[in-house]
Amino acid sequence: MGMRALVVSAPDTVNLREVPRPEPPAGWARIQVARAGICATDLAVMAGQAGVSFPVIPGHEWMGIVDAVGSEDDGEWIGRRVAGENEVSCLLCPACRSGRWRWCPHYQQIGFGRYGGSYAEYLIAPIYGLHPLSQAVSDLQGALLEPAAVALGVLERAALRIGETVTVIGDGPIGLNVLIVAKAMGARRIIVGGEQPVRLAMAERLGAYRVVRHPNEDLVAAVTAGHGQSDVVVEATGTESGLQTALNLVRPEGRLVVAGFAHGGQAVISPDRIHLPDVAVIGAGNNPGWMGRTVALVEDGMLRTDHLVTHRYALAEFADAFGTLSQRGDGLIKAVFEINPH
Ligand SMILES: [Zn+2]
């Protein structure tokens, strides 16, 4: 049987095509995708910048219903609403056996090459990465669990404590997810710097203590005016100016999380700016292990990120979706594909 999928056959060559439905091997499930978050990372995937192999079906933020399993033993999964992790690893090597399966030599990610992603009517995923969703999690929210888990990973790596101050540089979906999660974790005075008025207005509605629109306003001046430097700074733009600003904002012995994708871009900084103030610089480019707790937080009403969705598209509207995303036009904050409504 076939299915429709967005197939990227070469850099920036995307078509909606009829392709065979993937068959799950033993230990895997096939999921009929209901909703898929549209992520700027996938623009890099489509452009061939993210180390992908073509052809690729992108998409790594998704929820849906299990419609087939590879082994009879897993039959109980059929019909379950699930969200899933994208990591595929061997589970047997020393890295996997110590729980650091991101560093498995056989590591692959759904939506980045060999395993097709969620910009399709169906995908296959390992059952060990599936999370059943109760009715407390809407389809829309289910498709947004992955970026929320990324934000939880960012802040847990920073060892954020209740009552600490946080500055987020970048008003994209990851920056706004960090704001939402930081509030849920008990941070105070969360300041968000960005360039998009619509996104900064959203940050205000979500409870940011202060938003700063640069380049019109100086983030460093705004943060330090009366409030001191931040305990935790999250750099979510992947730019040199963002990193420079972050180093100006983090307090001595504070934590700076580098959470933006620079696409190979360079930044010149003096090591003294890390060395002398004893700043901890923490990378957060991967998201292993936070999905399950994110699901639990959403189910219990402690976390909600579906307010971020401003645009919904059918798969056939992909050109419009990706065009609006790359221009950050039309007030777009977060977009989703509505694939199999049920
Ligand atoms: Zn993403």
Ligand SMILES: [Zn+2]
């Ligand atoms: Zn392994």
